[in-house]
Amino acid sequence: MMNNRELQRLIAGLFPDDVAVAGSVTCPTDAALLPEEQHQTTAMVAKRLREFTHGRHCARQAMQQLGHAPAPVLKHEDRSPVWPDQICGSISHTGDIAAAVVAHRDGYRSLGLDIETAEPLDESTHALILRPDERSADGAQAKLIFSAKEAIYKTLYPLVGSYLDFQEMVVEFDKADGTFAAQPHTDRVPPPLAAALQGRYQVTPDWVVAATWIRAAAD
Numbered sequence: 716m717m718n719n720r721e722l723q724r725l726i727a728g729l730f731p732d733d734v735a736v737a738g739s740v741t742c743p744t745d746a747a748l749l750p751e752e753q754h755q756t757t758a759m760v761a762k763r764l765r766e767f768t769h770g771r772h773c774a775r776q777a778m779q780q781l782g783h784a785p786a787p788v789l790k791h792e793d794r795s796p797v798w799p800d801q802i803c804g805s806i807s808h809t810g811d812i813a814a815a816v817v818a819h820r821d822g823y824r825s826l827g828l829d830i831e832t833a834e835p836l837d838e839s840t841h842a843l844i845l846r847p848d849e850r851s852a853d854g855a856q857a858k859l860i861f862s863a864k865e866a867i868y869k870t871l872y873p874l875v876g877s878y879l880d881f882q883e884m885v886v887e888f889d890k891a892d893g894t895f896a897a898q899p900h901t902d903r904v905p906p907p908l909a910a911a912l913q914g915r916y917q918v919t920p921d922w923v924v925a926a927t928w929i930r931a932a933a934d
Contacts, residue, residue, distance in 0.1 A: 716740060717921070726814055726828065729915040729926035733822060737776035738814030739769070746772035751787040769813035770806040777817040778802060795872060805869050820931065827870035827927035831862045833920060844881045846900070858923055860886055863916060866925035867897045870912060874929070877903050886914075893917060895925075 717725070719739045727736040746768050748756065756764055767790075774788045774796070781802070788806075789797040798804050804817035805828040816828045835854020836844065844861050845852060852860060863886045868879050883901040888894075895914040899906070914927040 722812065722814060725917060725919070725922070725924060726816065726830075726926065729917060729924060730816060730826075730928065734816050734818045734826065734928065735777040735780035736814065736816050737773045737780070738812065739773065741811045742769035742813065743772060749785070749787045751789060755790055766808045766813065770808050770815060773813050773815035774804060774806055774817065777804065777815045781817060781819060783817075793878075795869075803873070805866075816926070818928075822931050824929045824931050825870045825873050827866035827868070827925075829862045829865035829869065829925045831858060831865075831923045833858065833918065833923055836861055846882055846885055849885065855918075859888070859916065859918060859925075862923045862925040863888075863895050863914060863927075866914065866927040867912065870927040870929060871897075871904060871908070874908060875903050879903070888916075897927075 717740055722738045722740055723736050726738060742765055748768055748771060752771060756767060759767060771788050775785045783802060786799045791797060796806055801820055802817050803820050803823050803825050804815060805826045806815045807828045807830045809830050809832060812830060814828060814830060816826050818826060836857035841850060841857055845857060849860060864881055864884055867884060871879060883899060885898040887896045887898060893915055895916060897909045897912050899909045911929050912927055916925045
């Protein structure tokens with residue numbers, strides 16, 4: 716099992732240097748929600764509340780690295796984060812692990828982070844996640860495709876304002892340098908926007924991590 720430093724090093728190695736990263740392998744005992752966030756958690760079951768609290772704790776730690784004062788990270792009705800005006804970011808959690816990445820909006824339009832366990836993707840979900848031309852992937856490769864698509868959708872959703880199905884995106888990997896690109900199969904994602912998205916990934920014996928971003932200069 717990774718420790719906090721190893722987790723943060725793994726994620727930070729995938730993003731540009733001016734993206735702040737915070738993560739922990741278990742929810743710290745001092746993790747707490749701000750009053751505005753607490754109002755949005757009254758109907759949450761214990762597991763979801765713990766994930767929400769852990770993720771917001773990581774988000775505030777990352778924002779502090781940018782010199783941003785602690786601020787609430789609320790949620791839209793679709794559960795996506797509501798970031799402060801000057802900040803864009805992404806939160807991911809799996810099991811007890813949670814992590815967040817944030818950056819200034821004058822440098823980035825959007826970020827995406829996804830962390831998954833390295834267990835192969837169950838074959839029963841392949842038809843849901845993989846397009847026909849991706850179906851030759853084995854379980855391990857399918858898990859990587861799933862994680863990359865999750866990160867891509869987290870990056871694109873705030874910009875296109877529309878849910879994207881797994882079938883509406885193909886991921887093209889460059890294993891030589893650990894990068895990937897998004898090829899949309901929907902007119903809701905303008906080709907220049909997809910072309911501006913950059914992605915990197917890392918697979919360890921225990922984890923699959925995908926990182927995506929679009930810089931502010933991208934149209």
